[in-house]
Amino acid sequence: MNEKQQDASTNGALISVNNIEVIYDRVILVLKGVSLEVPEKGIVTLLGANGAGKTTTLKAISNLLRAERGEVTKGSIIYRGERVDAMTPSELVVRGVTQVMEGRHCFEHLTVEENLLTGAYTRRDGRAAIQADLELVYEYFPRLKERRTGVAGYISGGEQQMTAVGRALMAKPTVILLDEPSMGLAPTLVEEIFEIIKKLNENEKVTILLAEQNTNMALRYSQYGYILENGRVVMDGDSSDLLQNEDVKEFYLGVSGDKRKSFRNVKHYRRRKRWLT
Amino acid sequence: MFYREVGQYKSSYRADQAIFPITNDRIGVMLILIVAFVVPPLSGNQYIMGPILTQLLVFGLAALGLNLLTGYAGQVSLGSGGFMAVGAFGCYNLVLRLPEIPIFIDFILAGLMAAAVGILFGIPSLRIKGFYLAVATLASQFFLLWIFDHVGWFTNYDPAGVASAPTTTLFGSLAEEGGVLGFLAPINVLVSGPNATPEAKYILTLSVVVVLALLAKNLVRGMTGRAWMAIRDFDIAAEIIGIRPLRTKLLAFAISSFYCGVAGALYVFTYVGNADTEAFDLIRSFTILFMIIIGGLGSIMGSFLGAAFIVLLPPFLNILASHFGEGTLSGATLANLELIIFGGSIVFILAVEPQGIARMWQIAKEKLRQWPFPY
Amino acid sequence: MDTATTTDVQTYETERVREFTNFILEVEGIFVSFGGVKALQDVSFTVYEGEIFSIIGPNGAGKTSMLNVISGFYKANAGRITYQGNDRTKASPEQVARMGFARTFQNIALFKGMSTLDNIMTGRIVRVKNNFLKEAFYFPAQPQEDAQREYVEQIIDFLEIQSIRKTPVGKLPYGLQKRVELGRALAMEPKILLLDEPMAGMNLEEKEDMARFVLDVNDEFGTTVVLIEHDMGVVMDISDHVVVLDHGERIAHGVPDDVRTNKDVIRAYLGEH
Amino acid sequence: QAQDTKEQFFPALVYRTGPYAAGGSGFWGGMEDYMALMNLRDGGVNGVMLKWEECETAYNSDRGVECYERLKNQGERGATVVHPLSTGITYRLIERATTDKIPLISMGYGRTDASNGKIFPWVFPLITNYWSQNTAKIKYIGMQEGGMENLKGKKIANLHHDSSYGKETRPVLEKQAEMYGFEIRHYPVAHPGLDQKAAWLDISRRYKPDWVILRGWGVMNPTALKEAARTGFSADRIVGVWWSGAEEDVIPAGKAADGYVAAGFHPSGSDFPLIQEILDIVHGAGKGNISPQRVGTIYYNRGIVAGIVTVEAMRTAQAKFGNIVLSGEEMRWGLENLSISAERIAELGADGLMAPLSISCADHEGGGPVKFSRWDAASKQWVEVTDWIPTDKSIVNSMIMDSSMAYASEKGIDPRSGMSMGSDCG
Amino acid sequence: MTLVDFLFFVEVLVGGFLTGIMYALVAIGLVLIFKASSIFNFAQGALVLFGALTFVLLTEVAGDFWAWTGWLAVGLAAAAGIIFLLGRMNLDTTKAKKFSEKYVLKLPLYITAVLLVVLALFVDGGQNMWRGVFVTLLIFLMLTTAVKSPKWAMGVLLGLAVVSFLGDGVVTYRALAVSLVIVIGLAIAIERIVLRPMVNQEPIILFMATIGLNYVIEGIAQGVWDADVHALDIGIEDIPFEVYGVYVSQFDLFAGLIAAILVTALAIFFQKTRVGRALRAVADDHQAALSVGIPLKNIWVVVWAAAGIVALVAGLMWGSKLGVQFSISLLAFKALPVIIIGGFTSIPGAIVGGLIVGATEKLFEVFVGIPFFGGGTENWTPYMLGMFFLMFRPQGLFGEKIIERV
Numbered sequence A: 001m002n003e004k005q006q007d008a009s010t011n012g013a014l015i016s017v018n019n020i021e022v023i024y025d026r027v028i029l030v031l032k033g034v035s036l037e038v039p040e041k042g043i044v045t046l047l048g049a050n051g052a053g054k055t056t057t058l059k060a061i062s063n064l065l066r067a068e069r070g071e072v073t074k075g076s077i078i079y080r081g082e083r084v085d086a087m088t089p090s091e092l093v094v095r096g097v098t099q100v101m102e103g104r105h106c107f108e109h110l111t112v113e114e115n116l117l118t119g120a121y122t123r124r125d126g127r128a129a130i131q132a133d134l135e136l137v138y139e140y141f142p143r144l145k146e147r148r149t150g151v152a153g154y155i156s157g158g159e160q161q162m163t164a165v166g167r168a169l170m171a172k173p174t175v176i177l178l179d180e181p182s183m184g185l186a187p188t189l190v191e192e193i194f195e196i197i198k199k200l201n202e203n204e205k206v207t208i209l210l211a212e213q214n215t216n217m218a219l220r221y222s223q224y225g226y227i228l229e230n231g232r233v234v235m236d237g238d239s240s241d242l243l244q245n246e247d248v249k250e251f252y253l254g255v256s257g258d259k260r261k262s263f264r265n266v267k268h269y270r271r272r273k274r275w276l277t
Numbered sequence B: 001m002f003y004r005e006v007g008q009y010k011s012s013y014r015a016d017q018a019i020f021p022i023t024n025d026r027i028g029v030m031l032i033l034i035v036a037f038v039v040p041p042l043s044g045n046q047y048i049m050g051p052i053l054t055q056l057l058v059f060g061l062a063a064l065g066l067n068l069l070t071g072y073a074g075q076v077s078l079g080s081g082g083f084m085a086v087g088a089f090g091c092y093n094l095v096l097r098l099p100e101i102p103i104f105i106d107f108i109l110a111g112l113m114a115a116a117v118g119i120l121f122g123i124p125s126l127r128i129k130g131f132y133l134a135v136a137t138l139a140s141q142f143f144l145l146w147i148f149d150h151v152g153w154f155t156n157y158d159p160a161g162v163a164s165a166p167t168t169t170l171f172g173s174l175a176e177e178g179g180v181l182g183f184l185a186p187i188n189v190l191v192s193g194p195n196a197t198p199e200a201k202y203i204l205t206l207s208v209v210v211v212l213a214l215l216a217k218n219l220v221r222g223m224t225g226r227a228w229m230a231i232r233d234f235d236i237a238a239e240i241i242g243i244r245p246l247r248t249k250l251l252a253f254a255i256s257s258f259y260c261g262v263a264g265a266l267y268v269f270t271y272v273g274n275a276d277t278e279a280f281d282l283i284r285s286f287t288i289l290f291m292i293i294i295g296g297l298g299s300i301m302g303s304f305l306g307a308a309f310i311v312l313l314p315p316f317l318n319i320l321a322s323h324f325g326e327g328t329l330s331g332a333t334l335a336n337l338e339l340i341i342f343g344g345s346i347v348f349i350l351a352v353e354p355q356g357i358a359r360m361w362q363i364a365k366e367k368l369r370q371w372p373f374p375y
Numbered sequence C: 001m002d003t004a005t006t007t008d009v010q011t012y013e014t015e016r017v018r019e020f021t022n023f024i025l026e027v028e029g030i031f032v033s034f035g036g037v038k039a040l041q042d043v044s045f046t047v048y049e050g051e052i053f054s055i056i057g058p059n060g061a062g063k064t065s066m067l068n069v070i071s072g073f074y075k076a077n078a079g080r081i082t083y084q085g086n087d088r089t090k091a092s093p094e095q096v097a098r099m100g101f102a103r104t105f106q107n108i109a110l111f112k113g114m115s116t117l118d119n120i121m122t123g124r125i126v127r128v129k130n131n132f133l134k135e136a137f138y139f140p141a142q143p144q145e146d147a148q149r150e151y152v153e154q155i156i157d158f159l160e161i162q163s164i165r166k167t168p169v170g171k172l173p174y175g176l177q178k179r180v181e182l183g184r185a186l187a188m189e190p191k192i193l194l195l196d197e198p199m200a201g202m203n204l205e206e207k208e209d210m211a212r213f214v215l216d217v218n219d220e221f222g223t224t225v226v227l228i229e230h231d232m233g234v235v236m237d238i239s240d241h242v243v244v245l246d247h248g249e250r251i252a253h254g255v256p257d258d259v260r261t262n263k264d265v266i267r268a269y270l271g272e273h
Numbered sequence D: 001q002a003q004d005t006k007e008q009f010f011p012a013l014v015y016r017t018g019p020y021a022a023g024g025s026g027f028w029g030g031m032e033d034y035m036a037l038m039n040l041r042d043g044g045v046n047g048v049m050l051k052w053e054e055c056e057t058a059y060n061s062d063r064g065v066e067c068y069e070r071l072k073n074q075g076e077r078g079a080t081v082v083h084p085l086s087t088g089i090t091y092r093l094i095e096r097a098t099t100d101k102i103p104l105i106s107m108g109y110g111r112t113d114a115s116n117g118k119i120f121p122w123v124f125p126l127i128t129n130y131w132s133q134n135t136a137k138i139k140y141i142g143m144q145e146g147g148m149e150n151l152k153g154k155k156i157a158n159l160h161h162d163s164s165y166g167k168e169t170r171p172v173l174e175k176q177a178e179m180y181g182f183e184i185r186h187y188p189v190a191h192p193g194l195d196q197k198a199a200w201l202d203i204s205r206r207y208k209p210d211w212v213i214l215r216g217w218g219v220m221n222p223t224a225l226k227e228a229a230r231t232g233f234s235a236d237r238i239v240g241v242w243w244s245g246a247e248e249d250v251i252p253a254g255k256a257a258d259g260y261v262a263a264g265f266h267p268s269g270s271d272f273p274l275i276q277e278i279l280d281i282v283h284g285a286g287k288g289n290i291s292p293q294r295v296g297t298i299y300y301n302r303g304i305v306a307g308i309v310t311v312e313a314m315r316t317a318q319a320k321f322g323n324i325v326l327s328g329e330e331m332r333w334g335l336e337n338l339s340i341s342a343e344r345i346a347e348l349g350a351d352g353l354m355a356p357l358s359i360s361c362a363d364h365e366g367g368g369p370v371k372f373s374r375w376d377a378a379s380k381q382w383v384e385v386t387d388w389i390p391t392d393k394s395i396v397n398s399m400i401m402d403s404s405m406a407y408a409s410e411k412g413i414d415p416r417s418g419m420s421m422g423s424d425c426g
Numbered sequence E: 001m002t003l004v005d006f007l008f009f010v011e012v013l014v015g016g017f018l019t020g021i022m023y024a025l026v027a028i029g030l031v032l033i034f035k036a037s038s039i040f041n042f043a044q045g046a047l048v049l050f051g052a053l054t055f056v057l058l059t060e061v062a063g064d065f066w067a068w069t070g071w072l073a074v075g076l077a078a079a080a081g082i083i084f085l086l087g088r089m090n091l092d093t094t095k096a097k098k099f100s101e102k103y104v105l106k107l108p109l110y111i112t113a114v115l116l117v118v119l120a121l122f123v124d125g126g127q128n129m130w131r132g133v134f135v136t137l138l139i140f141l142m143l144t145t146a147v148k149s150p151k152w153a154m155g156v157l158l159g160l161a162v163v164s165f166l167g168d169g170v171v172t173y174r175a176l177a178v179s180l181v182i183v184i185g186l187a188i189a190i191e192r193i194v195l196r197p198m199v200n201q202e203p204i205i206l207f208m209a210t211i212g213l214n215y216v217i218e219g220i221a222q223g224v225w226d227a228d229v230h231a232l233d234i235g236i237e238d239i240p241f242e243v244y245g246v247y248v249s250q251f252d253l254f255a256g257l258i259a260a261i262l263v264t265a266l267a268i269f270f271q272k273t274r275v276g277r278a279l280r281a282v283a284d285d286h287q288a289a290l291s292v293g294i295p296l297k298n299i300w301v302v303v304w305a306a307a308g309i310v311a312l313v314a315g316l317m318w319g320s321k322l323g324v325q326f327s328i329s330l331l332a333f334k335a336l337p338v339i340i341i342g343g344f345t346s347i348p349g350a351i352v353g354g355l356i357v358g359a360t361e362k363l364f365e366v367f368v369g370i371p372f373f374g375g376g377t378e379n380w381t382p383y384m385l386g387m388f389f390l391m392f393r394p395q396g397l398f399g400e401k402i403i404e405r406v
């Protein structure tokens, strides 16, 4: 697409996605040539409307697509110099890539604590380390501690979301793919989540690829952003630049001029910009 | 290029809801039906008409019945054999004891009996779900067969417990020469018993199946079908939007059993000519379930495709084997190879397309629609 | 605790003045617990006919449980629910639906195997009078079916989901699924619409659309809306009254402005800014 | 294929897989070996080669029907004769074979009242049908008790497979119980018969019969013997029918089967000159249809007997119609005029393998006698304990008459005219 | 009730319990797979048959079978060793390993193996030889594909060779050892061929896949071995002894002991270990399990191997009771009511369910069925019981609660 992405694959990005096409069910073409890269220890965010292909991109990276009858038909995804399609999802986890899936996906019949512990399945650094991390997760999400013996199928939506995020943290990943981590969380917790992300990134040097609808937050906490529309990258740039971009401001942040509009007063009309036409 | 819906605009919702909205499909189905009604009888090939097509139709109908229950309403049942038996022995007794009734009315009555029994055994479905329900429905399978085995009346006290289809005419004894409905005598053909022609049996079966399949199609594209599918996909949500779970499930059990019952009756009267309970045993119930899974859950056509696969593949392999294997391989080896290939093709189909043959067919059509473009 | 008087109705940042007179739903002293977890403790509130009413609170506060009790899916251990003046505490979900309640779900509960159109059509089931025999023979049921379809097409137009009419909903992106769910609820022609986080997982633009839909439904049909949402912008902008739950208890109840400034609410939920 | 090779076609409805595979593979092994012997040694039967095609039924009745329909028109003049080898399949085929004019041989199984050739012109429950066999069994029990009069007051349990096959003898047993004054109680065992603990507890502890008749099939047989041993019922008080009397039925039961007695219309063993010849010529040429270890077992020998009967009927028909490929109708004539004398049996090298047999158009059974053998678990051998015991036609014939006439009236069949039981055919 | 009546009642009850335990042996296998992957395994019966047939035939086959197996194992072990060394020698080890895995090791082996297996099935002459070929190749193939390491393959093959050349004195142990390996090999093959393409599918589709599998296993079991009836003696007398007038069989008690051991071991495994927890996670959500790094394939191999071993044990017990023959595959149907009553996901439930089923069906048949209804009720009583039971407890006695939530 643009030069920046082309040469980036060679200049040491941790994950580079090169012009991939994804097809579901052998007929539905969803990604039509997406390229992006995630530098080591960076926070990169993927933005885009519903159905743009964010989830699909993340699943392509973590190799979970196959379980949904989806396929990368063109292009390649490279993680640390290796093609991910040669690895199974679990091998990827062992190598440090963990995904928080959209829609929680907790293990319904396991308790909250058991859910968190399965997150540490691939770890070999001993019980004590795992226990310490468990406590850390409980510290992040005190609500989970209260519900630790609750069966995950019965806890509230937000609690499930915390469990899903906590479970991914338990793997001590080096790269974490977050698919809408703030969904369904109370306002304070949304802040909290982004703080956690920042902390992980700064303290533990975790690389983060984030798909978010909360554009404002995502751009404030990330370093680089890509905007997907209809299975294509339509814009990318440093987060701070994107935050200042007029289009982004208008369509994703809802600020025109300086004032936020009231939801009661918004007019109902299609305003989505046709980026490509 | 030739298979397109481009340019076929629908001007009303009704047209949009037609069974085959695409003209090519409509023509295709018409052609298939005409061929089905005309060609086999003209060919006079008894093997094709009898064990191949009639068997296919009968089990296809049973599979369709189960598909309504399992594929549409989501209630996995392993009791279809039992319900077929109710229809079979019910119809046998009706014809035996009330020969005046035209046979197709007997079929309906037999189906209704099966439906009644189906409702009874459907009651637990309110509480029991999934494989638990599947296993629990085996109760009906075993219990019903035991009843038919142990109450001699059902088989007219035959020492071996075999119900053998009496010689029957299409419109019943009243339509015989001199009867009240004597004017029907010329078209009152024999449809079962040793002297009925294979053609008559085949056409009767085909007619019954076509009519019932059409009714089923209407059901599933209407509110009934939607209620079933809602229960299947998410029972709690369905209840919260106002669908009555028990009523909907019982209706599914009833209609499904009705179809199975009619299939059982056809089995006795137009296919084999007689039956004991062995014909409707556990394996039968399982086979019917296989048919709908392989054919495609929640697809009317899938029921028949699945039946074709399950019913026809073994003889097909057998024929192949006897043509190519004769002499080089022992009979036992061939028989086992058949089993392996049969099982292997099931696995293969599911691996390629878990949604079954019907879905494969659909994807093929989709591709055809887009052809020559890849997506 | 009760920081707002229910009679003193105010509006927030809007020119319209909304006045309500009748209670449509009264929830009194609801208790729900699961084993040791007290999901709801003595929760009471009232909803006016025609208003937009929001339930907010931290995760696990009991909001969804409250909605489940109202839908009849959870049975309250104690308490009473009155609908249009009649006690309906013991009604089953299906009866509740037939009384005029419709809802959407926090974890999307669409019928995955069906198309968008069929999903919305299921919402009409409470309104049709066909029986299965008529349907089997097609023609007797057809006029009714056409009428339903027409109604549903209006909803589809309203929600602007024409292009996905025939798509199986399982394959739709998250946001569209939420919209279809709203369509299904609307197809029931409800008197009360219960929405559980309808805007979760949407970007701003989509949220605005959704908010507009909700407001339009409320305006045009006078449908009462009970809304659970974590986006305070939306909640404070569009609701007439808000109740706040925390750990199963009601900590505030009133007009948005009052709630927003309530100390307990800030501590438990909003956080300091 | 050369013009002048004449081939008589036999459909082979076999089952080599599934729960009853042992019976199917044993029987067809014997039958095919016999036919192979004819071809290899004699160049066919009077110049007509025997040809068969296997169709796997897996003991499943529907597949049996399919096989029958598929194979019935093959061969120069269609299928000559069909051995369904399953009572269920026999029932399914009776009407079809009648319409198609193909004789159905159900040797030692099938529909008993089909022995009445006037009502069932195309069905041949040859040698001994179920009911006749049963009379022989009661006779055997009577002999053990020291005379038929001693049966009075005795108790017999009939442990049977809960299927059409199993239920078939209930009426005749009840009739005999009435005649001889013994008591009979039936114990149905559901397919496949893996668990009979309840039935055996009831038999051994509560009912305490003097004898048990075992009418099992497949795995039900060893299970019955084992369960009997566990509940302390002595095996030598159990008398089996001939579908419960093969090696496969007793070997798995181990010591529990020692002393168990079973009926048969032929013995086991491979000492017969005929079988030696088969081992020599057929297996010697690598053309055997079964593993050599199983040659001479009960099922195998049953197949040999079936082969003999079939081929002899063919010869009989050839004597009338010429050495041609026979049609079904001609074959039926051969069967209805079949008579195998003791000399002929000896000539075939099968002395002692079967009893003389003679069929008529009214009597499609032949009323062959029954022999009883005891299982010796140590040597793994069946030991004959009686000579041929004739069956009691007086009981059976009238029952067959009643039952078949009932069938005829239900089906609206006119009996073939001009014959009475035993008279000559037209 | 007189004493005699009472004793009779007790005897029926005990008989029922003991039969129930035998059912439980089969049921445990079903529960195992269900609990670990929510697959309702239709092929469990076929596995029982396969295990028992393999074992019994291995004790029966003649010396040339073992000779073939042994020499072939030596040959293949040597091949594996060479490949291993080649992989070591190459400088760029990962590349070489990959290469050898992909091409050198697998491709020709697949081809030869398939050819040989087909041959083994087809050519009936010298059956023992072909059986030997089949067994060895099966083991080798599965090992190499599963562990991706020629080292492992080499080790096991050498073990097989040693075992093959052992004398007749250790016939039973030899057969047992080899059967175990074969059963594990089968599990690996199942994972490869059947389960892997079906990740994340609906339970009913996976159920159907196991039906296909069922036919394949039946075909292979009867094709490679045979469909004859074989007597099996595992050395435990099936002679009843009397306790206060009630007959109890030593064999049944032994079966009970085995079942108890299996259940305890498996229950601990599931509840207390990391892998056990992972298994339960897999049962809930394949995709999520993948996303946390649970290697689905290994897990499935472990589970199916365990189920295969349980099936082998059940096959040995039932086989020595009834003779090894096709019908023992039908035992799975007797295990079904057991698991709905005990709960699909509870291993101890299988035992309790077995006891309940055994006792009810026997008591009902003896005291109601035979006196009043002409008997033959055993087939349906457990199912009827199960049905009524589930009306009140839809997840069975100990099953995990079915989660209903919106």
Ligand SMILES: Nc1ncnc2c1ncn2[C@@H]1O[C@H](COP(=O)(O)OP(=O)(O)OP(=O)(O)O)[C@@H](O)[C@H]1O
Residues within 6 Å of the ligand: A024, A025, A028, A030, A048, A049, A050, A051, A052, A053, A054, A055, A056, A057, A068, A102, C171, C172, C173, C174, C175, C176, C201
């Ligand atoms: N399993 C599937 N089969 C077929 N199509 C799918 C499947 N999953 C997703 N799609 C399609 O792929 C497109 C992209 O979906 P995706 O879930 O990646 O979007 P998204 O950007 O994550 O949206 P959202 O913000 O709603 O989560 C959508 O149009 C959707 O319909």
Ligand SMILES: Nc1ncnc2c1ncn2[C@@H]1O[C@H](COP(=O)(O)OP(=O)(O)OP(=O)(O)O)[C@@H](O)[C@H]1O
Residues within 6 Å of the ligand: A147, A150, A154, A155, A156, A157, A158, A159, A184, C034, C037, C038, C039, C057, C058, C059, C060, C061, C062, C063, C064, C065, C066, C106, E405
């Ligand atoms: N059926 C149930 N069984 C057990 N616990 C339950 C059940 N339903 C709800 N709970 C518990 O009750 C509490 C309230 O749950 P609820 O779903 O109502 O929360 P919520 O307010 O909707 O939270 P969120 O904003 O996260 O969706 C939670 O702690 C949850 O674990």
Ligand SMILES: [Mg+2]
Residues within 6 Å of the ligand: A054, A055, A056, A102, A179, C174
């Ligand atoms: Mg997404």
Ligand SMILES: [Mg+2]
Residues within 6 Å of the ligand: A156, A157, A158, C063, C064, C065, C106
């Ligand atoms: Mg909630």
